[in-house]
Each structure stands twice: as structure tokens, then as C-alpha cells.
Amino acid sequence: MRDNGLTGTLPCCLANLTSLQYLDISYNDFTGPLPWCLANLTSLLCLDISSNNFKGQFPVWLLNNNTKLERLYLFNNSLSGPLQLPIHPHTSLEELDISINSFNGHIPTKIGAYLPMLQILNISRNYLKGSIPSSFGDMKSLEHLDLSSNLLTGGIPEHLAMGCISLQLLALSNNRLQGKIFPTKFNLKSLLPRWLGNKSFLMEIIMSKNHLKGPIPLEFCQLESLEVLDLSENNINGSLPSCFPPSSIKQVHLSKNKLQGQLSDGLSKKGNIPDLIGTFFDLTYLILSNNDFQGEVPISLCKLSQLRLIDLSHNKLSGHIPPCLNITIVTVASDHVLSLERLVNMSLRKGETIEFTTKTRSYSYQGRILSYMSGIDLSNNKLVGAIPYKIGNLVGIHTLNLSHNNLTGLIPSTFSNLKQIESLDLSYNNLIGKIPPQLVELNNLAVFSVAHNNLSGKLPDRIAQFGTFEESSYEGNPFLCGQPLPKSCNAIESQPKDSSIVGEDNDFIDMNVFYISFVVSYIVMLLGIVAVLLINPYWRRRWFYIVELWTTSCYYFVINHLHK
Template sequence: MRVVRNLSALFLENITTHGRNSIQLELLGAYPFLKTLSLTHNSFKGAIFAQELHNLSSVEELFLDHSSLDEESFKSFGVLPFLKFLSMKALNATLPIQGLLNFKNLVYLDLSFSTLHNNFLKDIGKISSLKILLLSGCQLSGAIPAAKGLCELKHLLKLDMSNNDLRGTLPLCLANLTSLQQLDISSNHFIGNISISPLGTLTSLHKLQLSRNLFKIPISLLPFFNHSKLKFLDCHENEIYADIDVPNLTPKFQLETLDLSGQGDGGVFPKFLYYQRKLEYVDLSDIKMKGEFPHWLIGNNSKLYTLYLPSCSLLGPLHLPIHSHVYLSDLDISDNSFNSPIPTEIGVQFPNLNFLNLSGNGLIGDIPSSFGKMSQLIKLDLSNNRLSGIIPQDLIVGCISLFNLILSNNNLQGQIFPKQANCKELDRLLLDGNQFTGSIPYSILNCTLLNMLDVSDNHLFGSIPGWIRNMTFLQVLDLSENKFSGTLPSSFVPPQIREVYLSNNRLQGPLTNAFYNCSELMTLDLSRNYFTRRIPDWIGKFPKLSYLLLGYNNLVGEIPIQLCNLGQLSLVDLSNNNLSGHFLPCITAASNKVRQEEVGTNPYMASSPAYMKQPLEFTTKSISYYFRGSILKYISGLDLSCNNLTGKIPAEIGNLSMIQVLNLSHNSLTGLIPQSFSNLKQIESLDLSYNKLNGKIPQLTQLHWLAVFSVAHNNLSGKTPEMVAQFATFDNSSYEGNPFLCGPPLSKSCFSSSIMPRVSEEDKKDHKRDGGFMDMDAFYVSFLISYALVLLTMAAILYINPYWRRAWFYMIELSLTNLYYFLVDNIPFWFRCY
């Protein structure tokens, strides 16, 4: 084997300290000029070739990342006398500080994402030569020790202690680190006011990261005014506050990156920004401030490429800098109060914008045609304003890079899309909540990569075009709340469609083959239309279907058994139709499966945040709500109300242990309320009213989340549930219309005698433990026969015995005479007839 003696770098990964591969470590002594040694992804146990390592006197850099070693093996590396650079990231061991003390000349130490002892920060000061110390993600906890440890590293240039569990205030001794240029203590739990912290004395800082802590930071940044070298300051997700009295001073720093986003009231717009000329990135999101949009901030900083000022309470009108700004790439000034038109030359002023968000600003007037000058614009969001007019054709033709176009919730009119369109890169087109009219233009088909089309809540009419099936990348289609009519074309959506929303239109006819072969379908909302005939059998061929809403149509027939094949069902609404037949027990098992599993395991839900943001209307707690976004993953409901379903409620209903809404009201269901209802531990709304249920109400007082409960207008009997927990909140309306129910909150007492309702022989078998029930059919027959026998017996006696017969008629005549004189004596004179 030939040995290159002047080798300067050697990388030995995935070897062992014993066995066949150990021979490679024995050869280390053959490289006397080695400067860099990498032994990452290895496992070391015990002393490892101390003699060979001792010969490597020239090694300055050692990499042990992602390795496993014990204390003895780590001490073996202590024989490297001139080691300056040591990297042990993600070490598979708890590193003892004693072993590190052998490295007297160490300058660079990286222990990121390794596990360290709690006393590490106390003893690290003994390695006084350190200049760079990286301790990110090392599970450090508690307070930084005062006077010792870190505070002794006076030569330190860079310190990273981010992503730990460090707490308390910063010790004043950190002021000793006068050479520190980069400090990162983000993602901890530090507290205290920055104005009285040692950070104000570290004037050598170039980069300071304080994000995701509990610091109080003045928006004036007065504590850092003497930091002439400071260029990068990240303080987001702390508490920003306004200074009471700010001296008229000019900061010595010229920042390039500034992030104060998070929360707080900043008072007036910070004055120090007037003196900044080198800013490249500024984020003041969600800091409440007074004043107009600071257009001068853009004009003063010619290299500014990102400016985020959303939700800053800025007032209008919206002005732009005098000269165009060619570097600005991202501009987000959404959710302010400009209440003015969009400057007509905005496209000329910012020709190289990639991202522009002006949503939620009360903007008025037309959309400027100069947007067409932004050939590099990728995302444009003008939603939630008061814009009017039409979509300018220049916008659609000129913005050749446009990926997202969001114009939702304005007063835009005319056709939803110009006839000429250059939108080959367009992925999302959201035009919902406007005043668009006409039909869906064929020009949308030019958007060959369109993934999401939302034109809901407009005044579109006509039939739904069948050419939508040619939009092969379409995943979400929302045409709801318009005036579309006619029947659905056969297979009109592409096979890969995931979400379809057609509710609140005037569509009619059978569903036939409209969605045949859409195996990826997750959401199907066809509610509030005029669809007829049966629910097609192909409904069971959507294995990923989670949300099925067919309510408020004219569907007939039985609920198809194919629904039982849908193991991901979470929300089902078949209400307000003319469905008949029995409740399918298997639906309960299918509907509950997705709730039993971890919702996050659905890769489509987890990886596609753009989806599942369309609203779904569902009635819960007797009120119709719109659910959207991530909340849909936690809603489970079944609504079969207002149909013609018959038969018993299956006991399998108790399998829906995670369901929150169950509405079976306004049907013709019979029999008993299943005892298994007591298993519905997460139920919030349960409505069984207006059916023909009988028997007793089972024990349901352990349903602690129940907010709406109704069994009104049935044939239930016995005592109402005890007035405890949630049932103490239900009033008479929850039980009314059941003449044989008694107990609070009803006024009828259970101690008064009453006629019991009819209960079938089969019901009596199901509830033998509840005691005997009266057969009402037998009662009525026996009562009529007994009444007839009494009358016949009296007639026979009067006919046989003349004395009793004369006495009977005499008693009747005497009674009539007494009644007459009683009326004459007591009735008012003005009612008497003369």
C-alpha cells in the first residue's frame, strides 16, 4: 500500500475501532503532515491508538460529528497538542467537560445538537483560547452562571446558544466579552429589559440575534446607539414597546437587516430609521405604530429588497417614493388603513417586485394597468379592499411570471378574466367575493398549470363548462354561491381533483357520472342546489373522501351502502332531502375512522397548506357555521336531519366516540335511544327531535362537552336525565312534545299517576332491566270492552226491573229540574231570554 506522507486532509467515515476496519486507524501515524482529520459517523469505545494519534502533532482540525464515543476514547484525542478546530455536532453521547480541558489551544468548538451536562457553562471558561463557541440545541437549561464560565471567555468572537431552555436575565458579567462580534441567544426563555442588560456595552457586535424570547425591547433601539459596527439585528417575537422620552440622538450604526416583528405598541414610527441608508431587509410586522406609510424608508435605502409592515396601524393615503426602486423584491403592507387609491404608477416605481401584498387596506378605485410592467411579479394579493372596475388586461398579459393572483372580497365587476391571457405560470386564481357576472370564460384554459380556481360568491351564471376536465393540474375548484344552472356535465372535472365546491347554486338533475373516477377527491360540497334522484353508487369509489355535503337538495331513495366503503369520512351532511329507508349502521364505523387516527398522518393535509382553506357550511349547536383551514381537521359530524328515514337508531352509533355533531331530527325513526350514546364522549350537539322514538332516555350525564341537546316531540317516557353537569343547562324546549316524560325542567312531576305510552314487545326485550311496560294496544281494547259491558249491564237491569227503571228516570228528571232553577237564579239578567 502506497502512503502519501505529505497528505494534509484525511476523511475516514463509518469505520470502527475494532475488527477489519480498525487497520485504517493504525495507519494514522504514517501522515506526519496531516492538518485535517475527519472521523464523522463512527463509534469509539475505550482508548484508541493513543500512540498513532500522538504522532499527528500537526493536526489542527478534528471532525467527530454524528459519532458515538465514551469518556476514555475522547481523552485519547487529547494528545493532539495543536488542535485548534473541534467539531462534534450531534454527538451520540453526553460529553464530559473534563475531556475538553485537555485542548489548551482550542479556538473553534462546535457542539451543536449534542447533549451537555448542566455544569458545562460553569467550566467552559477554562478553555480561555476559545474564539468561536457553538452550543445550539444542546438542551442547556437554567440561568447563565454569573462571574464564571462564559464570562471568562474574553477572546470570544462568536457565541451561539440558540434553541435551548436557558432562562432568567442576562448576567451583567457578559459585558466582559468585549471582543464579541456575533451573539445568537434566540429561541430560549430569557427575560428582562434590554435597556438595562449588558448587551448595551458589547459595542463590537456585528450580528445580534435575540428572537423568540421574552425580552422587552424599546422600538427606538436606544441601547444600541453606540454599536457602530452593528449590521444585523433580529429581535422578532419579543415584546416591543414605545419609549417615553427619546433623546434627540443619531445612532452610530448603519443596519442592513432589522427584524422587530412580533407584538407590541411602538408609538410613533421609529425616528432612527430616518438615518439608515444601508438597509436591505426590514420587518416590523404586527407592531402598532402611528403615522403614514414611510415611503421615505424605501427612497433612502437604495439596496432595500424586503419591507414587511403588515398590521402596523399605518394610515393613508398610500404614497410611493419619487424615484423608481429597482432592488425592492418583497413588499407587504397589508392590514393597515390607507383608504386611498393604489398609486397609478406603482408598476413603474417597483418594476422588479416578486411579492406584493396590499390586502386589507380599504383601498378604493381601479386596479392600475401599470401592474403589467411587473414582469417578475410572482404573487399579487389585493384582497379584502374596496377596489372596483374590471381586471385590467395588462395585468394578465404583462405579469408573465405570476404564480398567485388573489383579488378576493372587493367590488370588481365585469368578466372574471380577460379574453387574452398570458398566465402559463399561474397556480392559484382567487376571485371570490366580488361582483363578477357572465359565464366562466374559455380563456382560463390558457392557465395550463392552474392548481386552484375560486370564483365563489359572485353573480356568475350559465352552465358549468365541460372543458374544465382539460385543466389537468386543477386540484381545487370552487364555484359556490353563484347562479349556475343546468345539469352537471359528465366527468367534467379532471381525475386528480381533490376539492369541489358547488354549493348555493341552481344546479339540477341527477349526479349521474359527474365525478366518476375521481379517486383523489377529498371534499365534495354540492349542498343547497336542486339535484334529484338517488345518490350514485360510485360515491363509494372515493377512498380519500373526508367531507361529503349533499344537504338541501331533492335527492331520493335509500342511503347507498357504498358509503360504508369510505374509511376517511369525517363530515357528512345529507340533511333536507327526501331520503328514505333505514339508518346504515356501517356509516358510523366509516365516519369515525378518521377521528380515531392521527389526523396529521394524512400527507395531503400536512403538505398542502394552500388547500383546505375553502369554507364548509355545517350546522352545529343549532347554528350554521363556516369551517375552514386547519379547524376542519378537528371537526367530525353526521347530519341526516329532515329526511324520511325509518327504523331504529343502530347501537353502532356508540362507535362514534370522537364525533362532535349528530343530528337525526325530523325523520320517522322509531324504537329506543341506544344505551351506547353514553360512549359519545366528545359530542357537543345531539339532536333527535321530531321522530317517533319511545322508551326512556338513557344515562347521558357523563357527556361533559354536550352544549345542545334535544329529544323534543317524540314518544319518550319516564324521568328526564338528572339536572347535573351539562344537563343542568338544558331547559323545557329540549324535552317538550313528549307527554309521558316527567321531572325537571318539565313542570310535570314523576309522582303523579299517568298513562304509560305504548312500547313494543321487541323494545321490552331490549330493556328488561328498566321494569315492565304497559301494552297500550291491549289497554285500549280492554277499556272499550269494559265500557261497553257496563252500558249493556245497566240497560239490562233497567229493562228487567220496573222499579229501578222508574227510579232512574225520576232521578234524571229531578236533576234536570234542579239544573234549570240553578241557572235561572244565578245567570246575569242581561243574558236571560224573555
């Protein structure tokens, strides 16, 4: 009866089906409380009432009577009240999902003892508070644990870290947890997808938006199957472990922490994100923004053929932008995203997102749309040098932000190849020359800014997308002219008098050439005078006479003034 638009209350006549083993009434519009008569379905193995509008408390009576029940899905309803445990331990229940409800109170301290055989437990997106019970460590078969988006406080129990030896996914994001990421003893190293056989799947640790502090434990290096690590928006400090990240990693989210060190090429240097990161060929998202990383952008990032999003913004990176920097453009959803969508009974990953700034705003991407997003954000660093023209080869990129750096040189005309780009921000640099007129070909461009540079000349024609950009896109460039700026274009106004560049985009004087020419001319003039004096005796005598006369005059002038 799944997804049939059924309404009203659930009829008690279902209780007559005493041999019923599977009941799925999810994705309908049933209301009211769950009828107690369902307790008569003692042969029931799976009950799915998710995505309805059922009200009332947690149906603990269902667990007390249906001792054979293996899977219970209650997510996305209007259930409320405390989470209750059965009278006796329920040794058959393997999967329990009560996410997206209004349950409140504390998680029962003995939950591990009364539900010992759970493999999947999702109680996310409720109003549960208090600490995480250490009895979770008694669930030896627990593979997926999602406690995210609640009001939990305290730290992560040591018994959980030591006891849950089968854990594959741990989601603790959007709580109020604090303390160390994990205690010293750490045994979560069996993150293998037994329940999907040999098919590869995302192995995830998600603990973002808490108050966790301290360094990333060395034990993370033991997680050989870890593919997603999200520790963003915490107070994590220190440097990354020398063996970090694991070789199977696909997503790294460490933004908005207090990590530091250099992005250099040594595994043993404290605080580095190693150049060897280029060997992690499956890495798709690298999010390290809002930290204190220093050094250069590792050139080894060029080796990551699956990388789609690079966010190194708001750090202290210096040096040049690697000319080989690349991202992957995806036109179809990847296998792991499709796999997630096939898990219709699991809402575990529906709330998890990747945050990335584009069009001057931070957006959250998830699901299928995430597989289409691609971009590079190196803004708010100390990068220098010219923008590599090869970036213009990233023809499918959606956003590029190089603002608030110390970049120099011209805007590459190859940027006209970025046909899919929607946001291009080059503001607050030291760029010079003209804005390439070919950029008007970028028909998908929604946000464009070159403000606060040293650009000059006429603005691109106000056609297509460029007809929508206002003065704020160009402000802070005193030698730009044309609409929408108030300055009209003429040869005098549009050229800076002290420009030091000459090239294909302007006709300004190169000051270095000027100084060299002046010195050479001066030396040539002196050598010419010496040559004339050596060749012509008459001019030589006249020269010495003038020098002698000038010297005598100066001498008597000084003597006369000294006597006075």
C-alpha cells in the same frame, strides 16, 4: 426588526443603508405615512411592513424608484386611496400583498401590463369595486390571485381564464360577481405547486358568496391537482359533471346553491354525485347542504377514511342512513394546515373558513381548530328507517344532527359511547321507546334535543350535563314524563295505549301479534264447531232445527212487514 413592539414613525435614517436588500419591520406598532426617503433604498429586494398601523396611500413612488424590488408586503395596515401603477412596467416585482387595508376605487385596467412578472397577488379585504380587469391574463407567471372580500362586480374575464396558465389558487369569494362561473374557454389546468417543489399543498378555487350562476364547467375535471373547491352561496344550478370531482380533491363546498339530481351510483346519470366518490380517499370535507339533491346517501362514503365533516343537510335525500358511515377523528393538526401556518408572509388563507352548524348555530372554522372539528349533519331530508347503532362507534365525533327526517325505531343505546359529542339533535322524527339512560355519561354534551318524536317513559336522571337541558329538549313527546317536564311519572301516564312496539325498552302490546292471534283464534273456534257437529248426531239435529226455525221466523217477519 420583526415583532419587537416598536412604535412611532419610521425614521428616515434607514435611507442611508443604500446597500440594504431586505427590510422586515412587520408585526410592530409603527404609525404615520411611509417616509419617502425609502425610495433611496435602490438595492432593496424585499420590503415587509405588514401588520403595523401605517397610513396614507399606496406607495407607488417606491415602485418607481426601487426597480429591483421583488417582494412587497403591506397587508394589515390602515392604507387607503386608489391602487396606483408605476410610471413604467415593473419587471422585477414577483409578490405583492396589500390585503386587509382600506384601498378603494377600481383595480387599474392595465395592471397586467405594468406588473407582468407577478407570481403572487393578494388584494383581498379592501373596498375595491368595478370589474375584474382582463389584463390579469397577461400575467403568465401568476400562481396565486386573491381578490376576495371586496365590492367587485361583473363576470370573470375570459382572458384571465385563458391567459393565467400557471394559476394555482384563485380566490374570488365575498364579492358581487355574477354570470357564468367561467367562460366556455377554460385553461386553468396547471395547478401544480412549483414554488413549493414536490411538496403537496392545497390547490384551491374559492369563489363563494357571489352571484355566479349556470352549471359547473366540464373543464373542472381537467384540474387534476385541485384539492379545494368552494363555490358555496351562489346560484349554481344543474347537475355535477359526470367526471366530478377530481381525484385529488380534499374539500368540496357547494352548499347554498341550486344543484339537483340524485346521490346515486352511476357516473353517467345526470345530476348525480356518483357512488364513485368513494374513490377520492383524500376528501376531508364534503359540504353539499342547501341544494336539491335527491336519492340515497351513497354507501361509498364509508370508504373515505379521511372524511371529517359531512354536511348533506337541507336537501331531498331519501332512503336509509348507511350503517357504515364513518368520519375521521384527528388529534393533531394535519400537514397541510401546518404548511399554511409556516407561510408567515402570506395572509392569503387567513380569511377562508368552513361553515358548519353545531349547537343550533352556524360557526365558521379555520386554521388549526378546523383540523379538530368532526361532525355529520343529515338534517332536513327525507331519510327513513332506524338510526344505525354503529354510529355509536364514532367515539370522537363532536356534532351529530339527524333532525327533521322520518326516522323510526329506538335511539341506539350505543350513543353513550360518543364521549366527545357536544351537540346531538334527533328532533322532528318518529322515534319511539325510551331515551337511553346511559346518555347521562356524555359529559361534553352542551345541546341535546329529541323534541317532537313518539318517545315515552321516564327522562334520564338530571345529573351532569342532563341537569342543564330544559323542557324544550323534550317537547312534543306526550308520553315522556319526569323533570323538567310538568308530567309526573306513573305506569298509566307514561305508556301510550296504542303503541305497536314491544321490546327491551317497553312493555307495550304488539298490534300485529294481536291481529294474528285474533284471526287464528276465530278460525280455530269455527273448526271446533264443525268438528263437534260431524261427530255428535244429536247436536247436529239440534243445530239444523235451530237454523230452520231462525230462517222461518225471518221469512214471516219480512212478509208481514212487506204487507204493511
